[in-house]
Structures are given as C-alpha cells and as structure tokens.
Amino acid sequence: MEQDLIERFRKIVGVANAITDQVLIAPYLLEERGRFHGKTPLLLRPSSCAEVSSIMQLASQTRTPIVPQGGNTGLVGGQQPDENGYGVLLSMERLNKIRCMSLKGNFAVVEAGVILQDLQKKVDEWGRFFPLSLASEGSCQIGGNLSSNAGGTAVLAYGNMRELCLGLEVVLPDGRILDDLRFVKKDNSGYDLKNLFIGAEGTLGVITAAVLKLFPKVKGKAVAFVGLHSPVKALEFLSLAQSQGGGMLTGFELMSKLSLQLSLSYNTCEKSPFEHEHEWYVLINISSLQGDDEALSVLSTILEEALNNAVIEDAVIAQSLKQQDFFWQLRESVSYAQKLAGGSIKHDIAVPIDSIPDFIAEAALIVEEIVPGARVVCFGHLGDGNLHYNITQPIGADPAVFLQLWSQMNHRIHSLVMHYQGTFSAEHGIGQLKREELRTFKSPVALDIMQKIKEILDPLGIMNPGKIL
C-alpha cells in the first residue's frame, strides 16, 4: 500500500487511529478458531459516522478494499481480511456511544461499536431489558450482531437481531450515508432496506448505528434441567411448554447425553444434577415480569403435566441463583468441553422443528458411515430448530486426519439438512467459511438476485470482498 494513500486515510481519523504497526494490528487478525490468517497494511479506527463516510469516499476513489470489524468474535471469517493483504481493516470500536434512549418509547439509539454486554447493563440500569444474549457478549459489538443477524438463546421469545432492530444508519460503499434510523414499529413507506444490511456481513455497507427495541424488565426466573428419552419427547415437551408458558418460555435448550457428559467433565468442581443418566436433556428457562414466584409456579405446572404424561423422565428445578447459573453454565460450556475431547467438525444448522427427530437419526448414520466411532455432540436451541451438530473425533484418533474430513462431512450433513428444507447456516453466517456451501445449496435464482444487489450497492467490489459471494 502506498505511503501517500496511508497518509490520506490518516488525515481522516488522526495519527493515533491509523495504525500500521503489525504488533498493534496482530490482535485484530487473531480469530478464535484459528482458521483464517488475514493480513492488512492498515487498521483504521474512526469515531464517527462522518469519519466512516470519509473513509469510504476515499476507498471508493482509490478502489481500496475495506473490511469492517466489530468485536472479532465471528466464527466464519467474515470480519477478517484475506491473505493477499490489500484490505484495510476498519475497526468500529470507537463508535461506542449510546446516542440516546427513551423509556416511554422503549428504544435506544446505539452505535455499532458498543459492546453487547455494556448495552445489556446500561439498559438494566434504566429498568428495561435488551434480550440478545450470546456466549461472546462480553466482547462482541452491536454492529457485528446486526451484520451477522445474531441469534443466541433468547430468539425463542424475542427473535433474532433482525427483529430487535427498528432502524439503521449505514455508510454505503461510495461514502453516502443512508439515514434509515426509524423509531416506529409500523412503517410501510417503501421497500424494506434495513433488512438488506442486517445479516449482510458488511458486504453492502458499514452499519454505524441502530435503533434497538427495549423490553419490560424481567423480574424473576425459574430454571430446570430435565431428563427425557428422545428428541421426539423433547418436541412434545416443547409443545407443552409453549402452550402453558407462551412468551414466558425464554429458553429451551436440547443436549444429548454425551453433550452433558463432556460438559460435566469440563466443569470438574460440580456434580451432575441427576442421579441417573438420561439419553437426552432439556434446559428450560421461564421468565416472569412479576417475579420468581410466578416463574416457579408456571415452571412447576409445566413439569408436573410433563411428568404425569410421561413426556419427561426426571426434572431438577434450580434451587438458587447459583444453581441456575450452573445449569446454564453446563449448556454454555459444551463447545469448550469439546476441545478437550480432540478435533471436532462443526455444523450450525437448522431444520424445521418437526423434522428434528428424523434428522438426528439419519445424520447419525451418515457420521458413522464416514468415520466409524466418531462421537456426535448434538445440542442447541430446539425451539428454533437450531442445532449445533458437532462431531468429535473417535477416542484416540489423530485429530489432523479426522479434520481432513471436514468438507466431506459438512457436505453430507448439509445435504441432509437441505433435504429437510433447513439451512446450513442458522446463526453464524457465510463469511469465508461457507461460500462454497452457499454456491452449492442456495437456489440459482436467489444467488442471482443477491449478486445483482451486491453490484448496485458496491459496483467496485470494495466492501468486504471475498465474503458471502
């Protein structure tokens, strides 16, 4: 990259925020799973929408690729420059203001670089609730959450990031600012542009701020771990819980026997909630606007009916906040626990909820055919049909050899997913990791429309190139 161009970018954001020192840049290029190894000559850290606009104008004039990055927690390489080293990294971390909030209006205007957990805490102080919740909430940023249409555990009751957002401010690849910051739930004045940018992984523009919905504060909760026989029973239990709990059902996580075993071996200080093992487990979370008593009463009703009708085999209600946290910890640590068990081939899939039992049965046969002895670690957000269908190497096998089967395994499992009209990317997006899958499984008509949308918004192809399309 020419020094002259670096100087021109430097003028926009100031010396301290146009970084070329590779030691300082290194953490931005580190990516959790270690799959992507991007390079960049320059890291820019703008502090305002106007600065982002100037950056994109200059990038557009000079055809400089720009790679926006939030908290760098994405799992598909969407926030990483590629290895050719031409892309400028655009960190949004200094756009970290909550511009305003309204208690009566139940919204907040939040800049892209605000860390999710910081927003959750602020909103809680205001006596409201922002429901998005992810394992990476301590470092992921709102802009990244929007660009990847983040999901997580609260989707069941509150929806994806898409549903939590009323409006956006976006800098287009040519530097123009689209002010689509809307504050009303009903607005039918023209085509919906907001939803184009949400989930586009920074390939159509740079989201700089958003209007986010706030909700009444949850005042109580009740959590139980439930043992049951099969995914079929888990679905019955879900149906029962939904019809009794409605909007109070805010978590419904499925875990296989092996998932819990691994998680328990990772959380060594604690014992299993159960005396006897079960084939499958569900973590159920009930929230109440009234308080713990109501939550417990609704949960008890659900569990009683489920036990009486032999839908579930056993249930343990958390007796303290600490035990509630522990139950959730058991769920959240499955993927960390997997690391201790060797190499894992991962899938982030969703199938229609009613197809889950058949999918799980058929997928197991595929796994056994490809790698006899491989261990299926199946867990996820059953209420959304979203399973993290991960496969851990056979005990004692060579991880490197096992991981060579990643593409083959993905292709077979994703083919089954598509047979059930599901998706090969439920939560994590496409990024660099799943571009091939997108070309294989997306309909040609949809791909054609996507390509044309990319061309009208980013005709020079400078906006996060090499991602999605």
Add this chain to the structure above:
Amino acid sequence: MEQDLIERFRKIVGVANAITDQVLIAPYLLEERGRFHGKTPLLLRPSSCAEVSSIMQLASQTRTPIVPQGGNTGLVGGQQPDENGYGVLLSMERLNKIRCMSLKGNFAVVEAGVILQDLQKKVDEWGRFFPLSLASEGSCQIGGNLSSNAGGTAVLAYGNMRELCLGLEVVLPDGRILDDLRFVKKDNSGYDLKNLFIGAEGTLGVITAAVLKLFPKVKGKAVAFVGLHSPVKALEFLSLAQSQGGGMLTGFELMSKLSLQLSLSYNTCEKSPFEHEHEWYVLINISSLQGDDEALSVLSTILEEALNNAVIEDAVIAQSLKQQDFFWQLRESVSYAQKLAGGSIKHDIAVPIDSIPDFIAEAALIVEEIVPGARVVCFGHLGDGNLHYNITQPIGADPAVFLQLWSQMNHRIHSLVMHYQGTFSAEHGIGQLKREELRTFKSPVALDIMQKIKEILDPLGIMNPGKIL
C-alpha cells in the same frame, strides 16, 4: 390489447379464467374509498404458481404490464390498474390452498389467495392461533397482507405480517420462480430477500405462497374500556400495562372523546360504557393461554394500580363475550361512523410513542389553522405509535370544498410527522396515493437504492407500474 395476445394469455389459464367481459371485471375495479378508477382489457385468474410463472414470462416477452390483486381491500390504490387501460389484472383468488401445516413445527404453507379469515378459522380448528387481524379480514387475502406488510390490532404482541412470515415463494417479473419457502426462524445463509418482497406492493414480483408462523391458542381474554385525561396519561397507562402484562397485552387502542361519540352515534342500539365523558379512552385487551380467569386477574391488577395512581379516571371491564365484542365494535366502527359526519381527510401515520402527546397537541393547531372548526378524529394503535389521524369537516361545511384541502392538510401533517421522525404511511403503504409524499419525504439515498432494486428485478417496468416509485 390485441386479440392474439389475449388468446395467448387465455391458453395459460383457460377460457373461464381469462375474462374480458367488463361487467364481470367491474367488481375488481371498484375500490372502497372510490378514489381510483382503473381500467383493464383482461382479468386473469391463475390457479397455480406455474401458471403465474407462464403469465409473467409472456408478459415479459410482450412487455405487458401486470397488476396483481388480492382481496381488493387496499386503501392506497396499489391493487388497481391505472386509467390508461393497458395493465392486465392478475387476481390471485384461485391460489387459495393451504398447502400444508405442521402442529409440531407451528407453521402453515399458505397460498396467496387464501382469505385471512379462512386461515384464522382453519388454524383455530387445528388448535393453533394466527394473530393477524384487520377490519377487512373477511375478504383480504394473504398475498395482499404480505405485499402490504399488513399490521392491524395484534402488532403490539405479535408483530406485522413481516414478522409472521418465515419464507416466500415469488414469481419474478421475468417468470422465474424464487423458492424462498423457509421453515426455520434462524437462517443466515445470504442476503435477506424475503423482506424485499414483503411490503413491495407487487412492484418487484408476485408472491404466490408463504410459510406463516402459528402460535399457541389463546384460551381466554379480558377487555376493558378505560377513560383517562390525556395522551400523556395514556402513555403512562401503556407503560404500566406492558410491565405488568408483557406478552399478554394484545390490544391497546387509543380513542379521542369525539371518536367515541361518533362511534356511539353509529352504533345506535347501544349505550356508552361510561356514565360521564372523558377526554380520551383506551381499549385494553389481555389474552391468556390459561383461560379467562388469568386474563381477568392480570387486567384487574393493571386497572387497580392505574386507578390507585391516578393514571386513569375510570374503567369498565366487559362482563360477557357480547360486551367484549361491543367494546371492540366501538373501536372498529370509528372510520365507518366518520362517513356519517361528512367528508374526512385521512392520515395513516406513526410517530415514536414518546412523541405522541406533543404530536397530537401540535397537529391540532395545524388543523385549526387550515380549516377552523374542522374536527379531529384521532384513534389508533397507541402501542405501535400508529394513529389514524383523521380530520372531519366542520359541521355544516361543504364536503367537496373541504376535501380540496386534502393535499395541503396531508403535507402539513406529514411534515410534522417527519419532524418527529415518524412515518407518513404506517400501515396502508404507498400505492398510487402516496407516491408524491414518498418523493417529498423519503431520503434521496433511500429512494436511489429503491429505484435500483426495482431496475434489477423489473428492468422492463411491467410489474405493477405506477405504484410506489
């Protein structure tokens, strides 16, 4: 239109469904408010997605404009051909099958021509609930609901049609079929195309089917009419009702004193629920998955707290199903009642909820300035910030003279709405009626993107021309 072309269209749908008899066509050209007077040489009534595809292929080859129409209940002329008489009318009424439904998966695949009320009833028979509810539900169709992103009274708890839809099947202007029928809540595999077509009023393609979300059946409800002092108090009451009722709060409708007076004079057989008049009223609806008892208990708690804190002045709880229906009838008949009071200039606006009191106060000054003595009939979905801010002529004035002020009044009121960062079309869309407003009030950047999207999907401009853009 040349006879040869008519014959070619006739071959696709059969003689009985390619209608040129203007007597038979007439009802399709009648539009409720009588503002639009379209003409067409040909009405086509296809019965399948494949037929719609063939129609669009032929239309594309011959550059024939196509105007899709659902139940013909739209209020902005979006479903009407224009007066030059070149557009072929495409009625979706024969695509009226519910293709499948899943109780465990909580979804139904519904064709565009299914009437909303028919769907509601079917879903109810299955023991589930489809929440979309509109005054025109007896004749409006799912395709039109999607194309206009219909709202209605249940948006508060369940969202717009956009939120109720998981996936779409769309015939593009060139006849290609976009199969985007998805069945999962989480799907991050590429740009969101579904939301482009929802709310596009048939200008980007023809929606032929959709996957719609179903919900647990509501087992009980409680309804109250509440008298209160001002919009400020109504907002306080809303906040209280939300924090106590959460997802059980399924209706929160504001009505001004005059709105209720007019409605009562229209429903002559019934008396006002109140002994004394109040300045403002709220109709509040609580739904329960458990039954009437729970709904009543939650409603009572809310009303008690509101009365004790002087948030409201009086409240009447409906004592029977009949009285519940009557309360809703009072709300639903305001716009019919307005017709008896002379000419009305209408607005379908939304402003951020917290700005509603200021908006109502300032808008009243504008109305009085333009037409002294004009009567503001303000009512609507307060929980969504959506007001039907209608203005009825002064008593004894000439309706025709009053209605000549429509554009002037619209422009001033909409300018105020935009000052508050609201929208000039909350529910009804743009169609033909609000194209000028769109050009005036929409940002040039948004308009530019909309125009480019229109060009890539409909380069020949045959898809519902003259609407929106």
